[in-house]
Amino acid sequence: MERELQILWAAIVAYVLGGVLAIFGVALGRRRGHVVLGLLLAGLLLHALSLGLRWQRLDHGPFITLFEILSSNVWSLMLVYLIAYWRIPKIRPSAAIVMPVMFVLMGWLMLAHPGEGHFPPTYRTPWLFIHIGMAKVFLGATLVALGIAGIVLLRRYRLAVQRFASLPEDRRLDELAYRFMALALVFDTLMLITGAIWAQDAWGRYWAWDPLETWSFVTWLLLAFAIHLRLTYRPQPVRGAWMIVAVFVLAFLTFFGVPFVSESPHKGAI
Amino acid sequence: MIDPGEKDALTTGGPALPVLLRGVAALGSLKLTLTLLVVLVPAIVLAYNSEQWRSWPLALPLAGLAVNLLAALLSNPAFRRQTALIVFHLALVALLLLIAAGRMSYLKGTLEVTEGAWYEGGALTSTDAARWHAGDLDQVRFTNLGFTIDYAAGVRRGPTRNHVRWIDEHGRAREAVIGDQDPLVIEGYRFYTSFNKGFAPTFAFTPATGETIVGAVHLPSYPIHQYEQTREWALPGTHRKLWILLDFDETILDPAQPSAFRVPAEYQVIVRDDDRRWALHAGEAIDLPEGRLELAGLRTWMGYNVFYDWTLPWLAATAALAVLGLGWHFSAKFRRRAWDA
Numbered sequence: 001m002e003r004e005l006q007i008l009w010a011a012i013v014a015y016v017l018g019g020v021l022a023i024f025g026v027a028l029g030r031r032r033g034h035v036v037l038g039l040l041l042a043g044l045l046l047h048a049l050s051l052g053l054r055w056q057r058l059d060h061g062p063f064i065t066l067f068e069i070l071s072s073n074v075w076s077l078m079l080v081y082l083i084a085y086w087r088i089p090k091i092r093p094s095a096a097i098v099m100p101v102m103f104v105l106m107g108w109l110m111l112a113h114p115g116e117g118h119f120p121p122t123y124r125t126p127w128l129f130i131h132i133g134m135a136k137v138f139l140g141a142t143l144v145a146l147g148i149a150g151i152v153l154l155r156r157y158r159l160a161v162q163r164f165a166s167l168p169e170d171r172r173l174d175e176l177a178y179r180f181m182a183l184a185l186v187f188d189t190l191m192l193i194t195g196a197i198w199a200q201d202a203w204g205r206y207w208a209w210d211p212l213e214t215w216s217f218v219t220w221l222l223l224a225f226a227i228h229l230r231l232t233y234r235p236q237p238v239r240g241a242w243m244i245v246a247v248f249v250l251a252f253l254t255f256f257g258v259p260f261v262s263e264s265p266h267k268g269a270i
Numbered sequence: 271m272i273d274p275g276e277k278d279a280l281t282t283g284g285p286a287l288p289v290l291l292r293g294v295a296a297l298g299s300l301k302l303t304l305t306l307l308v309v310l311v312p313a314i315v316l317a318y319n320s321e322q323w324r325s326w327p328l329a330l331p332l333a334g335l336a337v338n339l340l341a342a343l344l345s346n347p348a349f350r351r352q353t354a355l356i357v358f359h360l361a362l363v364a365l366l367l368l369i370a371a372g373r374m375s376y377l378k379g380t381l382e383v384t385e386g387a388w389y390e391g392g393a394l395t396s397t398d399a400a401r402w403h404a405g406d407l408d409q410v411r412f413t414n415l416g417f418t419i420d421y422a423a424g425v426r427r428g429p430t431r432n433h434v435r436w437i438d439e440h441g442r443a444r445e446a447v448i449g450d451q452d453p454l455v456i457e458g459y460r461f462y463t464s465f466n467k468g469f470a471p472t473f474a475f476t477p478a479t480g481e482t483i484v485g486a487v488h489l490p491s492y493p494i495h496q497y498e499q500t501r502e503w504a505l506p507g508t509h510r511k512l513w514i515l516l517d518f519d520e521t522i523l524d525p526a527q528p529s530a531f532r533v534p535a536e537y538q539v540i541v542r543d544d545d546r547r548w549a550l551h552a553g554e555a556i557d558l559p560e561g562r563l564e565l566a567g568l569r570t571w572m573g574y575n576v577f578y579d580w581t582l583p584w585l586a587a588t589a590a591l592a593v594l595g596l597g598w599h600f601s602a603k604f605r606r607r608a609w610d611a
Binding site for chain 1: 300301303304307308310311314317318324378422424426427428429430449450451452453460462575576577582585586589590592593596597600603604609610
């Protein structure tokens with residue numbers, strides 16, 4: 001286990017270096033996109049190695065304990081964000097918003113106990129990977145949207161206007177952020193569907209209003225509400241950005257709050 | 271999800287429009303969609319907090335959303351032109367209707383079957399059936415041929431493998447191993463093994479006049495009720511109540527190391543009738559005023575959850591259609607302009 005943790009630490013160091021460089025790059029106006037990309041990619045590969053070693057040792061994926069859930073989510077969120085960072089260079093300064101969020105998760109991960117948990121029999125199904133995979137893409141898409149929305153919100157302050165001056169105008173960022181919200185809606189829908197299929201087989205019912213199911217459904221509704229609101233009223237980008245923040249906060253609480261306070265058997269499986 | 275620029279004249283209104291069309295347009299407006307989505311949230315809070323609030327409080331805003339959608343289809347040609355979006359939204363309406371149909375015809379229940387015994391339809395240990403449930407539970411026949419469950423150290427349950435035999439719709443006997451997420455499906459009823467299982471002392475009772483009856487006493491679930499392996503049991507065909515206790519010293523599930531569920535190799539069954547008490551081993555018998563009671567042996571019993579909902583495959587297909595529609599819509603929409611443009 002020690003080697004896994006050492007590699008994880010190395011990954012965190014690479015993430016933090018990449019994140020700090022991205023933040024200072026925005027603050028000082030000296031962007032080093034390729035270096036940041038390289039550091040984040042190095043972190044991702046090291047992290048994948050650490051997760052793989054743990055998986056091999058325990059003979060199950062990182063889906064059980066708080067440590068495993070945080071670790072796998074940090075990895076998947078970084079993967080989704082890295083793809084966006086690589087493919088859409090214009091939004092790279094959003095790393096200044098996204099990485100502090102990731103630092104919070106990484107700090108929490110470092111505090112979590114890395115001990116192993118029991119892999120329940122109901123988790124021995126391909127639906128585990130499908131359901132969790134969809135959930136991770138959903139949260140990743142919401143994180144990218146949050147990063148873009150953050151730029152729109154920070155631009156209201158004089159200090160930040162110049163820092164983000166080279167980015168597209170707010171309307172274009174708003175449109176791009178809502179593309180990621182639409183992507184999030186598709187994967188959130190898939191997550192709910194695959195979760196229902198799994199629940200039917202695991203517990204003999206596809207829906208039982210357990211805390212995680214209910215919060216996930218409310219998150220889906222808020223996401224649908226945000227998209228409909230944008231189409232109905234065409235709000236200013238700033239208001240649209242606040243809506244994205246609200247969706248992200250709810251999704252974050254659903255992912256990292258509800259499973260650990262609920263008493264239902266449906267916990268940790270995200 | 272209609273582009274504002276594509277809004278139809280109906281949604282914005284016009285003096286020449288008949289009142290009925292304006293009414294339909296108002297019913298199909300996105301503003302009403304937003305209002306109903308907001309109304310749905312307290313309905314969900316109610317549903318989450320109390321089972322009795324899971325029908326009408328949810329059904330009303332959902333029905334409102336369905337009406338809102340149908341009105342939008344009638345009143346908004348721009349919406350009608352977006353086939354994929356219509357597929358998504360209509361699939362959502364179909365999902366609601368299917369869920370409602372399922373809620374009106376479902377059955378949930380539990381049952382326990384002794385190893386080697388047949389479940390022959392009908393009565394369940396507990397039943398929760400919808401008013402219009404019309405399945406053929408009476409036609410269901412299956413037998414529990416025993417199960418294996420491995421436990422990790424710390425008495426952590428591993429996968430359940432339950433060997434079952436049943437009679438299919440053609441009258442043929444079939445066998446399979448079910449467990450955890452692999453249910454036995456007969457006549458639309460899905461039988462899932464549960465964590466509920468235990469020991470079943472089996473008795474052969476021969477009344478003073480009549481044939482021998484074999485019966486099993488399902489002791490409380492093991493290992494949850496490890497120290498309460500006792501149960502009151504009515505002698506078949508009589509009013510006499512006996513107190514049955516399974517007594518053994520072996521450690522079946524060892525917290526210190528991996529183990530497997532099994533019946534103890536050495537045991538005795540204590541039978542008590544008021545102030546009389548007998549300790550029986552397999553094959554031993556006692557004489558009671560009503561007849562002779564012999565301990566035939568010790569078996570296991572398995573608890574099953576049974577679930578019936580004919581809408582399940584339709585729900586899965588409709589949900590898949592919904593997400594395909596949504597993906598198709600956004601894919602077509604975003605293809606018009608590059609993400610990094």
